[in-house]
Amino acid sequence: MSLFNILNIAGSAMTAQSEKINIIATNLANSESIIYKNGKYYPYIAKRVIFESSNSNKTGVGGVKIAAIVNDKNPIQMIYDPNNPLSNTKGYVLKSNTNPITETIDHISASRAYQANIEVLKTVKNMILKTLSIGE
């Protein structure tokens, strides 16, 4: 029944959007983080979520799934701070490429999309209940 399928579609979109919000929160929280790997210190690289349509049939109708979580391609900032113990020989420190403005805007759009899907769920639930009450 296609009405139940809508619940799956909206649900998949909600999962995808909340995962996006999760990644955004990670990016914002780690904007000052340093990662220690192989005896060296690296700044945190922001992550981006890529969505993909998960259509099982040929029609192209279907939910969303997360295709990949990739590193942000923005350049890493270099800040002159010779007093910092992590600075290199010239006195520069590498800082994370997280951009708080981009993250905030992405967060707003993701939560709006999430809300839109909740509206869809509510409407469809009402439709199913009304359909079940035929003949009463």
Added chain:
Amino acid sequence: MFEKINKMFNLNENLLNLYAKREEILSSNIANSETPNYKAMDINFKDAFKKILKQNNSNSFKITLQRTSENHLTPKLQKNNISLFSIEPIKTKNIKIDGNTVDMNRERIEFIKNTLKYEENLIFIKNEIKNIIHVLKG
């Protein structure tokens, strides 16, 4: 007699199926509003309704049965299969940078419209059932 009652509900039943399918497509559009390269889809309502009317006017009412053995008889299949609505991408000039063509305003409004039409049809069916019950009770 039951055939007649069946026919009474036939049009509304097919319409409900059409609206439910369209609801699915619209919700898929809303869900994929941020998916790169997703093309917004829709049913061509005019063609779909024509198909339904055609099937409704043809008198033969057939149910397809599953054949599990070679010895089963094959019923003559009708050409017009209602479940095959033609789903097409919407033609629009409003394409985002990532190739996505979903217009959220349009989708939300169409979604609400479609829901109301579905519920309107449900009420028609309810009233028909009421009428039948009136006749039966006398």
